[in-house]
Amino acid sequence: MTIDLGEKKAVIGRSLHDLEKHREKGTAYIGKVVMSSGENPVLGRKILMDLAKPHVVLICGKRGGGKSYTMAVLLEEFARQPLHIKKRISVIAIDTVGIFWTLKIPNKEQKAELFNWDLTPDKTDVRVLVPKGKLPFYKEKKIPVDGAFTLKVSELESEEWLALFNLTWKEPEGVLLSRIISSVKEKLGTLFDIPKIISAVQSDKDADKKTKDAVVGRLKVAKSWGLFEKEGTKIKDLAEPGKITIIDVSAYRQAIGMEGTREIIVALIGKRLFEERMLYRKEEEMKLIEGEKKESDMPIVWMLIDEAHMFMPKDRSSIALKVLLEWVRVGRQPGLSLVLATQRPDKLHPDSISQCDLFISHRMTSQPDIEAVSALRPSYMHQNFDKYYQEMPKSKGFALILDDNTENLWMVKIRPRFSWDGGVTASAFTD
Numbered sequence: 001m002t003i004d005l006g007e008k009k010a011v012i013g014r015s016l017h018d019l020e021k022h023r024e025k026g027t028a029y030i031g032k033v034v035m036s037s038g039e040n041p042v043l044g045r046k047i048l049m050d051l052a053k054p055h056v057v058l059i060c061g062k063r064g065g066g067k068s069y070t071m072a073v074l075l076e077e078f079a080r081q082p083l084h085i086k087k088r089i090s091v092i093a094i095d096t097v098g099i100f101w102t103l104k105i106p107n108k109e110q111k112a113e114l115f116n117w118d119l120t121p122d123k124t125d126v127r128v129l130v131p132k133g134k135l136p137f138y139k140e141k142k143i144p145v146d147g148a149f150t151l152k153v154s155e156l157e158s159e160e161w162l163a164l165f166n167l168t169w170k171e172p173e174g175v176l177l178s179r180i181i182s183s184v185k186e187k188l189g190t191l192f193d194i195p196k197i198i199s200a201v202q203s204d205k206d207a208d209k210k211t212k213d214a215v216v217g218r219l220k221v222a223k224s225w226g227l228f229e230k231e232g233t234k235i236k237d238l239a240e241p242g243k244i245t246i247i248d249v250s251a252y253r254q255a256i257g258m259e260g261t262r263e264i265i266v267a268l269i270g271k272r273l274f275e276e277r278m279l280y281r282k283e284e285e286m287k288l289i290e291g292e293k294k295e296s297d298m299p300i301v302w303m304l305i306d307e308a309h310m311f312m313p314k315d316r317s318s319i320a321l322k323v324l325l326e327w328v329r330v331g332r333q334p335g336l337s338l339v340l341a342t343q344r345p346d347k348l349h350p351d352s353i354s355q356c357d358l359f360i361s362h363r364m365t366s367q368p369d370i371e372a373v374s375a376l377r378p379s380y381m382h383q384n385f386d387k388y389y390q391e392m393p394k395s396k397g398f399a400l401i402l403d404d405n406t407e408n409l410w411m412v413k414i415r416p417r418f419s420w421d422g423g424v425t426a427s428a429f430t431d
């Protein structure tokens, strides 16, 4: 059975029941269906993606296939929701490359292509937040920044400190650090900064000088990252309802020894959002039981993570992995959605593949990566992945979509962006 949406449109990610009730409200216009074969296929129905209910979306494809572009299209659509829907959703995008701030600039480059789609260049209202201590990096690169954020020192557990410094319980440094963290927490509660931990290490009676110096050295480095503070940014300010927040962590991209900083940012934000949503979920349920309208201050959350294999790796431990797996496995109940993009599904934790209900795949050529997603192979797929990729036009922006909610498979062309594509900015700025 299909629901007639007037014009030629199809909604993905939305059950028949919800479609009857809400029609196309709260959806994202992401592209059009491919109707014929060849390099310049005829395009048909508009594809709209559900944004109102929680989903796990996996975007795959080889490098340069259009993953970040597709993610940006989604961000544009979140920003264009009518106010009553927008204020019930908060969107956080983790930007490892520093490309999403260009959403603020209209896409003059692809004006002709937009015209073909009856669209026009337009800027998108997003908020770019960067780690406080890295503000000069962004100023230097002339990236328009709307604010800075820090993480609250006391929110890091011992194991997270160890992971951040690549230490284990087996090393004396690891033993000392975790002992100090627990004693500082016991004495000072939730309000302390890195210098407080440093002085606690220095005045420790049991450890030897060499171990103490090694730990102090690491803590001083962590202080220099400009990421941790006594108070830290409140989670409500990071995940503000109605706002599209870009957490730009690209300043940590090249720096050796700072790999853990991106992970700790995602881990702590993910953990706090999970806790908050669980609490609010209870509040919403109470309101529902008491006959009031189901609404609370904490909106449903969408987190978009580009280069997701960095945070959810298959073959190594990651501080973010545990948190994100929780989002993937049980996040739907408290209203947490994830959009993960990766060019290496082969390197991605298999649960994020098996748990996704919307699979958007640009072209893939590497066999191990194709094999990794082959685990999906739902009954509504009639041929092998290889065959679909062979049939996919070679130019950018085409994608195969598997939708578990409607049990449909689509070959689509993702629509052009309203706003400037950060992926090309590097060359645009240097010539």
Ligand SMILES: Nc1ncnc2c1ncn2[C@@H]1O[C@H](COP(=O)(O)OP(=O)(O)O)[C@@H](O)[C@H]1O
Residues within 6 Å of the ligand: 061, 062, 063, 064, 065, 066, 067, 068, 069, 070, 396, 397, 398, 413, 414, 415, 416, 417, 421, 423, 424
């Ligand atoms: N839907 C699309 N329409 C038009 N051009 C696109 C589309 N998707 C991607 N492109 C082009 O392809 C380039 C690479 O896309 P990008 O999203 O950066 O790749 P990836 O993130 O998969 O490595 C973009 O800079 C853009 O020029």
Ligand SMILES: [Mg+2]
Residues within 6 Å of the ligand: 067, 068, 069, 306
């Ligand atoms: Mg990309």
